Amino acid sequence: MKYRKKNYPTNILSFQLNFFIKKNINILGDLVICKNIIEKESLKYNKKLESRWAHMVIHGMLHLIGYDHKNNEEQKKMEKIENKIMLSLNYEKPYL
Template sequence: MKNINLKYRGKNKSTNILSFKFDLFINKNQTLLGDLVLCKKIIEKESLKYQKTLESRWAHMIIHGTLHLLGYDHKNKKEKKIMEKIENKIMLFLNYEKPYFMKSS
């Protein structure tokens, strides 16, 4: 994962997930968004660190990466807040706990 992150993002460190946007129309109502590359070792460590089930952590990472493929990001506070709110909403819809605890505004 570290090598892929360095090659494609210029960051010399490992990460839990990388998203590579593709956006290719296939058929009526079918579009390939891109690829997700997930690091099993990091996701397993994070599930322990954040006290989440492994299934919940995997679900969160796939949702997180898919949102990147859909154009969401977290480069600044405003974007981060929007993305985390969507992730929380999807996780709750899928009967998982919220991955983020939002501060009241």
């Protein structure tokens, strides 16, 4: 099945909602995570499974609040934030 003109599985998809519900609780959106790919990537990148999960949730949440990696500048900015958050949670940097 194609999504965003891509016909291959991915580790995480982020779907922004950006609307308020009762009592002004802001829902950012939904994250759809592929467990099998996360497990394979943790082995491929030699990362602990918990760390890989944490990284993917952080990555997806950054997408929900407007970050992207469509070009080099955006990618470097997003990776720097991911590294900072991961370190603050006592995980290794996902990017060098």
